[in-house]
Amino acid sequence: MKVNNPKYITYYIDENFEFILTQIHNCYKKMLIDYDFVENNENKIKNRLYRDYLDNQLIIDDLKLNGYRFKTETGFVDENYNEIGYSDIEVIDLIGSLKNKDSFYIIECKRIDDINPHYQSSLNNKYINEGINRFVDEKYPTHNKVNGMLGFVVKNIDIRTNCNHFSDFTSYKFIDNFEFSYRSNHTTKTNKKITLYHLMLDFSSKINPTSN
Numbered sequence: 001m002k003v004n005n006p007k008y009i010t011y012y013i014d015e016n017f018e019f020i021l022t023q024i025h026n027c028y029k030k031m032l033i034d035y036d037f038v039e040n041n042e043n044k045i046k047n048r049l050y051r052d053y054l055d056n057q058l059i060i061d062d063l064k065l066n067g068y069r070f071k072t073e074t075g076f077v078d079e080n081y082n083e084i085g086y087s088d089i090e091v092i093d094l095i096g097s098l099k100n101k102d103s104f105y106i107i108e109c110k111r112i113d114d115i116n117p118h119y120q121s122s123l124n125n126k127y128i129n130e131g132i133n134r135f136v137d138e139k140y141p142t143h144n145k146v147n148g149m150l151g152f153v154v155k156n157i158d159i160r161t162n163c164n165h166f167s168d169f170t171s172y173k174f175i176d177n178f179e180f181s182y183r184s185n186h187t188t189k190t191n192k193k194i195t196l197y198h199l200m201l202d203f204s205s206k207i208n209p210t211s212n
Contacts, residue, residue: 012195027053037208102143113155
């Protein structure tokens with residue numbers, strides 16, 4: 001399945017956001033050590049990441065994330081006062097927000113578990129339709145020209161081959177010893193050019209087979 005947006009050559013690069021994503025990857029590595037099992041549930045994996053790590057002052061200090069505040073389930077309201085979406089993780093730049101209230105990033109989380117592109121209800125397709133397209137449709141704002149997504153891989157699959165399903169992905173390695181990082185370019189409904197960063201985080205060895 002292809003996102004219906006024209007491609008363009010220039011990728012926006014945001015070193016601050018790359019630092020944040022690198023530290024989130026470090027949290028992921030800690031999760032693999034700290035947990036015997038995690039649930040096969042998008043919200044619970046995300047909530048574990050948030051509560052035990054991104055909202056944990058000891059971890060924040062250790063990873064030098066003190067300049068940022070992480071929030072979860074932030075609601076967005078349009079010009080007609082309708083709620084148009086709730087972000088999984090909002091990352092507020094504390095220094096930048098003193099001058100600009102829109103100094104924040106959005107990270108959407110989605111599970112990944114199969115390589116079959118033919119089922120509309122597959123998690124791969126949901127990653128696009130209920131993930132990427134929320135940025136394209138501007139249900140989530142993109143104020144710094146970049147935002148991100150975390151793919152929670154919950155089944156033992158060939159991640160590299162599976163990512164071929166996402167035709168807009170370009171491999172982009174910016175985290176040491178981690179190969180499953182990508183970027184994609186999109187044009188939003190109001191013709192804004194944005195770049196999305198994608199990390200595919202493999203939790204398949206930790207999924208409790210009895211969880212839901």
